[in-house]
């Protein structure tokens with residue numbers, strides 16, 4: 001009896017590298033994770049990816065011929081058609097690196113490489129909150145902001161493969177908040193993990209007081225999503241105010257996305273969603289205030305359903321896109 005072929009995903013991140021065998025329903029059969037890839041050269045990371053996959057196959061008594069393909073999520077810009085990385089702020093190197101060709105030399109099955117947020121969007125579309133929809137916009141809000149666009153059941157990648165970089169759309173010019181791209185007031189400069197130290201500094205300078213007992217060696221650069229989460233949970237007015245400002249800016253971002261795409265669904269994922277119901281409700285509230293009577297059909301704004309392995313599962317799903 002011929003066994004149904006299985007999917008294989010690799011999620012290359014700035015802190016962890018994971019590989020997994022995934023069934024065609026998006027369920028993880030087995031996976032392996034390492035954290036020691038960050039300082040390695042591109043070629044060494046490729047070797048490591050191949051040996052992780054081979055190890056998974058071996059311990060599950062499978063062969064490469066049992067795989068449909070190998071899909072990879074890359075944490076930065078990709079030239080999708082050529083499988084060449086353009087740049088990433090999450091890893092050293094990987095500038096104009098032929099990642100797909102390098103991996104194809106290691107495998108006999110096809111290899112696909114795409115941006116990691118695109119992979120997550122595909123995962124939500126196939127197996128998560130986007131099931132049953134024709135189109136959706138996925139936004140992940142963590143240290144940075146990434147996104148993926150599903151139009152008519154396909155990932156929309158644009159000319160180069162960099163479509164959906166909503167993190168670099170400008171929402172607050174004149175704010176003094178400078179993005180990693182050098183522009184002022186990008187969504188990413190105002191409303192994700194990267195923005196939090198600056199928001200803390202601004203609020204403090206404006207006279208806001210925190211109830212959090214700060215460590216002796218505290219300085220505002222230590223403020224991250226988890227730090228603000230603790231503040232929110234303990235009723236700290238400064239943390240709550242930062243959360244509200246971030247939510248309002250994301251609400252503006254979603255409003256702009258709505259006007260551009262008129263999607264039936266926006267899915268939100270990423271670490272800052274751990275801020276909870278008050279955060280996502282504030283995002284919705286800002287969105288609906290701006291969109292007011294311009295919504296003619298229902299649009300849902302929901303939390304991602306597929307969790308921390310969305311990037312891994314989505315990378316594998318590139319084979320069945």
Ligand SMILES: [Zn+2]
Nearest residue numbers: 168179181186
């Ligand atoms: Zn930017």
